[in-house]
Every structure is written in structure tokens, then in C-alpha cells.
Amino acid sequence: MAIILNGTTGITTPAVSSTGGVGVGSVVTFPDNSTQATAATGFGFKNRIINGAMVIDARNAGASVTPSSDAYTLDRWTTWTYAASKFSVQQNAGSVTPPTGFVNYLGITSTSAYSVPTGEGFAMMQKIEGYNMADLGWGAVGASSVTLSFWVRSSLTGTFGGALNNSAQTRSYPFSYAINSANTWEYKTVTIAGDTTGTWLTTNGAGILLKFGLGVGATLSGTAGTWAGANYASATGATSVVGTNGATFYITGVQLEKGSTATSFDYRPYGTELALCQRYYYQINGNSFVGTALYGMMGSGMVFTSTQADISIPLKVSMRSTPTISQSTTVIQVGGTLYSVTGIGDAGSTPNVVFARLSNAGPMTVGYGANFSSNNNTSGYFAASAEL
Amino acid sequence: MYTYKLMIIRGTEPSCVIRTTDGACIPFDPANTDYQTFKKDIAEGKPLQDADGNEMTAEAAQEFMRNLP
Numbered sequence: 001m002a003i004i005l006n007g008t009t010g011i012t013t014p015a016v017s018s019t020g021g022v023g024v025g026s027v028v029t030f031p032d033n034s035t036q037a038t039a040a041t042g043f044g045f046k047n048r049i050i051n052g053a054m055v056i057d058a059r060n061a062g063a064s065v066t067p068s069s070d071a072y073t074l075d076r077w078t079t080w081t082y083a084a085s086k087f088s089v090q091q092n093a094g095s096v097t098p099p100t101g102f103v104n105y106l107g108i109t110s111t112s113a114y115s116v117p118t119g120e121g122f123a124m125m126q127k128i129e130g131y132n133m134a135d136l137g138w139g140a141v142g143a144s145s146v147t148l149s150f151w152v153r154s155s156l157t158g159t160f161g162g163a164l165n166n167s168a169q170t171r172s173y174p175f176s177y178a179i180n181s182a183n184t185w186e187y188k189t190v191t192i193a194g195d196t197t198g199t200w201l202t203t204n205g206a207g208i209l210l211k212f213g214l215g216v217g218a219t220l221s222g223t224a225g226t227w228a229g230a231n232y233a234s235a236t237g238a239t240s241v242v243g244t245n246g247a248t249f250y251i252t253g254v255q256l257e258k259g260s261t262a263t264s265f266d267y268r269p270y271g272t273e274l275a276l277c278q279r280y281y282y283q284i285n286g287n288s289f290v291g292t293a294l295y296g297m298m299g300s301g302m303v304f305t306s307t308q309a310d311i312s313i314p315l316k317v318s319m320r321s322t323p324t325i326s327q328s329t330t331v332i333q334v335g336g337t338l339y340s341v342t343g344i345g346d347a348g349s350t351p352n353v354v355f356a357r358l359s360n361a362g363p364m365t366v367g368y369g370a371n372f373s374s375n376n377n378t379s380g381y382f383a384a385s386a387e388l
Numbered sequence: 389m390y391t392y393k394l395m396i397i398r399g400t401e402p403s404c405v406i407r408t409t410d411g412a413c414i415p416f417d418p419a420n421t422d423y424q425t426f427k428k429d430i431a432e433g434k435p436l437q438d439a440d441g442n443e444m445t446a447e448a449a450q451e452f453m454r455n456l457p
Contacts, residue, residue: 321419326412345395346404
């Protein structure tokens with residue numbers, strides 16, 4: 001029996017129509033005639049994928065990259081590669097119009113016609129932290145189903161594939177989906193029964209690995225639609241994107257949610273999405289002006305020895321682990337003198353604050369205050385990485 | 389292939405490792421995946437330099453690794 005929620009008259013019951021129209025069955029109808037057939041799957045962190053709308057690109061700011069090995073591209077999205085330089089990745093590659101409601105997408109372009117050997121594979125992957133999927137109860141009886149939904153567009157048509165894995169990649173659920181029309185955005189959904197066996201991390205390690213196959217060899221492909229105690233990255237027989245030179249594969253609106261129904265994409269505030277990304281990767285670029293020069297401030301501290309300065313850089317959110325730190329084309333400023341940074345070390349960082357020891361040729365005066373900034377350029381950066 | 393060099397910040401014991409291919413500094417945090425990769429690489433016999441830049445023998449590298457978290 002249907003219940004109609006009317007903004008003027010309140011709830012009216014029953015509202016049954018023999019014609020099959022609005023309000024029939026178990027559908028809840030709202031005053032704007034929108035309906036909801038199933039219970040909502042939660043309003044807090046419904047989408048377990050971070051940066052599913054491909055909005056954040058801290059590393060490359062929209063530039064194209066051609067990974068030579070596994071490498072993070074748009075935030076939270078890493079390549080899974082067995083051979084170097086078979087495809088490029090770029091936010092909004094090809095500048096096509098994204099699906100309605102989206103501004104960005106992750107674009108893959110094949111750089112050759114590569115025949116994938118049986119034991120190789122290529123994919124775009126997101127690793128979901130264990131804390132963010134612990135409630136699914138995977139690895140035990142009663143494991144919750146999840147539903148994957150996404151928008152995809154390719155220059156190729158046919159059956160494509162992907163997979164869910166545990167962190168050890170000893171459990172796999174290959175899935176497949178059809179792309180029916182070339183160069184056309186299509187919306188896909190896949191419902192996956194929860195895995196009742198296997199080991200699924202529920203801590204700050206990798207909980208679920210989600211892969212979208214771009215060309216996966218036979219031994220890394222399995223039967224779609226069933227769990228297997230093996231390492232599969234895609235469904236058997238899936239189309240290889242890297243097999244066609246110039247082929248494109250664009251994806252956005254990726255959502256993985258609890259339950260067996262795909263619901264609308266979980267749009268989160270930009271600041272929220274950025275903060276979620278910064279738990280795994282935080283980059284400060286040297287693009288803030290000081291007068292007419294680009295000495296964007298990154299941190300401050302003091303001179304420790306004549307060739308070393310200890311710099312504190314508070315992190316905006318607690319990172320997943322103590323981060324790996326790196327820098328490029330930066331300087332230490334002591335008084336009015338600039339010292340080019342030649343190396344970076346960890347002087348006692350935590351997941352909440354980086355304490356870096358920066359090396360340079362010196363000589364600096366011990367005990368003086370020191371600032372850490374870009375070296376009058378836009379490419380200078382400091383990065384902290386705690387990726388899965 | 390990554391190569392690694394130990395780094396001493398305080399005292400005499402290394403407190404982090406530099407990935408020499410890109411200069412990144414990796415903390416000795418078991419949850420850090422770069423650190424996990426470092427341990428795996430050294431266990432597989434890849435070279436490790438001490439803080440002075442001298443390549444450690446395989447035995448010395450393995451002995452050092454045994455004392456890491």
C-alpha cells in the first residue's frame with residue numbers, strides 16, 4: 001500500500017490506484033511527484049568512494065600523465081599497471097561534456113595497441129580504507145551487499161569488466177557491464193553480494209580494492225558475478241582498452257554504497273571531499289604571491305645546523321599514517337637570504353604534523369628562524385603521502 | 389626500480405629512509421605503504437645504502453631490517 005506525502009495536506013493514506021500510476025505498490029510519492037521505492041541507504045558517507053566525481057586532482061591539476069608504474073593520478077585513483085606507458089590519465093581528457101550533474105571525469109587514453117599477455121593487466125583502482133567499509137561485515141556470515149554505480153563513456157563498445165578485491169588480493173569478485181554506444185555516456189550499476197569468507201581489513205589498511213579493467217590477461221580474469229578465492233582484476237573476455245591505440249575510456253560518478261539498490265550520487269561539499277582526499281595526500285603548491293614573486297609559504301621553523309633547518313608543517317586533517325614527504329624546487333628563507341633545498345628528511349613527523357629536516361648548501365646561522373617556501377615558481381611543492 | 393638510502397636525523401641510528409629515485413623521505417611507520425614497499429624490496433635483495441652512501445652488504449641490510457618495526 002502506498003503512502004503519499006503531501007506538503008499541503010500531510011500524509012494521506014491509503015492512496016492506491018488500479019491504473020498503476022503514482023502511489024501504487026510500495027512506492028512512496030512526494031509532492032513533486034518524485035518517488036522512492038526503497039529505503040535510503042544512509043545519509044552519512046553513503047558513497048564509500050572518495051573523489052568519485054573526479055573533482056580533486058592535487059598532483060597534476062588537470063595535466064595528463066602517462067604512468068610508467070603504479071601511480072596515483074586524480075586523488076585516490078591509482079593505476080594498476082604491469083607494463084609502462086600503455087595509457088595516459090587526465091582529468092577531463094578530450095574535453096567532452098560530462099554527464100548531467102557532473103563537471104569532471106577521469107579520462108584514459110590508450111597510447112598504443114598493446115596485446116596484453118595472459119599474466120598482465122591494467123586497471124584504474126581505488127583502495128577503500130578498512131575503517132570506511134567495516135560496517136559491511138565482510139568475511140563473515142551476514143555480510144552486506146553493496147552496489148556500484150558509475151557513468152562511463154568509451155570509444156569502444158562491448159563488454160567491459162572490473163573487480164573487487166580484498167587487500168591481499170586473495171578474494172575477488174569480477175563484474176562486467178556493457179557499453180552499447182561508442183562515445184556516449186552510459187550509466188551502469190552492479191550489485192555485489194557481500195563476501196562471507198576471506199580476510200577483509202577493517203583498520204587503516206586497505207579494505208576493498210575496486211578496479212576498472214583496461215585490459216586484463218586471462219589468468220587475472222575470472223567469471224563475472226561470483227566470488228572467487230583468486231586474484232582477478234576483471235571479468236573473463238572483457239574488452240581491452242589498451243589494445244586499441246587511441247581508444248578512450250572516461251568515467252565519473254563512481255559510487256559504492258551499502259545495499260542492493262543504486263541511489264543517486266552522493267554529492268558532498270567540495271571542502272568535505274578535499275579533506276577526505278587529504279587524509280591520503282596533501283600537497284602545498286608554491287602558487288601564492290609575495291609581492292610579485294612566487295614564494296608561497298609552506299612551513300616555518302629554525303636553523304638546526306649551518307646546512308639544515310627543521311620545519312614544522314601542520315597537516316589539515318589527520319593522515320592515514322605517518323606520511324612519506326617530498327619536495328621540489330623549494331627554498332629555506334633565513335633573514336633575506338634564500339637557500340635552495342637539496343634534500344628532505346623526517347625529523348619526527350606524525351599523522352598530524354610534519355616535522356621535516358631540510359638540507360641545503362648553507363651556510364645558515366644556527367638558531368635563526370627559517371621559512372620554507374617555493375623558489376619563485378609555480379611548480380615548487382611540498383607533498384605528504386599516506387596513500388593505501 | 390627504487391633504490392634506498394638510510395638517513396640519520398638524531399643520534400647515530402637511522403630514523404627514516406630516502407627513496408633516492410625521487411628524494412622522498414619514508415618514515416619507519418608500518419602503516420605507511422611506501423615503508424611496506426621498502427621492506428619488501430630489501431627482503432627481495434634490492435640494494436640499501438647506509439647514511440654515508442655506501443652500499444650495505446646483503447647480510448648487513450637484512451640484519452638492519454630485522455630491527456625495524
